[in-house]
Amino acid sequence: MLSILQALWRMFLHAFRERVTVQYPEEKPVLAPRYRGRIILSRDPDGFERCVACYLCAAACPVDCIALQADETIDGRRYPSFFRINFSRCIFCGYCEEACPTYAIQLTPDYEMSEYKRPSLVYEKKDLLISGTGKYPGYRYYKVAGVALKGKDKGDGLEEEEPVDIRSLMP
């Protein structure tokens, strides 16, 4: 009996507590920097697309909402000729970001992407690609990877050793 009265009193005191509700359209919630929202494709500091169209994001995606097609420039840079994310299927799990070897695909703290038509939720590469570097400023994939480009041979990368001459017997 006493505990019931105590419960009633405790509950009554809650009337004077601070509200937890965020009155959304007028008041926006504070999002964590690592919030998993709208997906973007970033560029490296020189303005080149980071994406090398390795398909790892599409393979990692549990709902198969990523579609892309690999292509290659004359310089030897791989890039997606199209990159499509169907946000009506996307579950914002962030597996694509985890799978990406070049920090190209990133999730951002933005969730306001409601649309009136379902097809509007299919984002093409022009909608996804941003002009900045996203969460990883200063990262250039081709600088640290042992991939040859026009103007950059094997062994020219950062902290990269000269390639081994496999025909030589010398150590």
Place this chain on the structure above:
Amino acid sequence: MQGVITPLVMMIAILVSLTTMSAGLIWMERRLLALWQDRYGPNRVGPFGLLQVVADMLKIFAKEDWVPPFSDKAVFVLAPAVIMTAVLLAFAVVPFSPGISIADLDIGILFFLAMASLNIYGIVLAGWASNSKYSLLGGVRGAAQMLSYEVFMGLSLMGVVMLAGTFNLREIVEAQEGLWFCVPQLPGLLIFFIAGLAETHRIPFDLPEAENELVAGYHTEYSGMKFGMFFVGEYLGIVLISSLISVLFFGGWLGPTLPPVLWFLLKTLFFITLFILLRSALPRPRFGQLMSFGWKIMLPLSLLNILATGAVLLIRA
């Protein structure tokens, strides 16, 4: 002619204000529950979200009036009407203030108890006619709960009747001119309050519609306005029990300075708020606990209360 029109107007006025009030209670309950759960509740539609009820009503009226093909159709349609009718009939004897009551019955309390018992027909019939296991379980639970709580609900009021010497609700209020019955009849008040909770199927005793085990209990198969009638009937029941608590134990319309109707309204609203606070604070017991609580604790207590009241009255006489 005059003798017919005045009661008719009063009846319609009371009917309209009661249904409006019970609809407004839906808003009030949602806002108060939110208040005690650190939320805001409906606050978008109209001032303070008051028009939320209007929006909900419009929606519920626009819904398809669907009767499940497996149900007993005639009874299925009848059941919600029974609930509404029984509760509204019980209001006939409630004295809102001197001069404002529909029927000044000499057996007012008995009439109220009879109507409150009739209420259960709606639940049992709804549970039976729905022809689904959850509804049936809800209906059976409702019947069992009503049987065991009706007994001491009546008994808890006998102390008041002994003190006032009448079954007439108006005279009971007038008998409280000096001292409200909540003081000499405190056990009676507590017992009646608990019985009233069970009678209206409010949260600690809402086993007939226990959502987590019975989907929605006896009104599982109902939708649209038929469900709305169960809903409004439940809120009307809360208003009824709250107004009876204030009439029987807190002197009804009695009170200084303010007009009598306002006093009645204030007291009733206080108990409605208490009902909602209880809902926000208490969990639901098992059904066995509910039954044993009724028969093993409340029934002996109410009998003891009658015994003590009778003894005191005899000694004084």
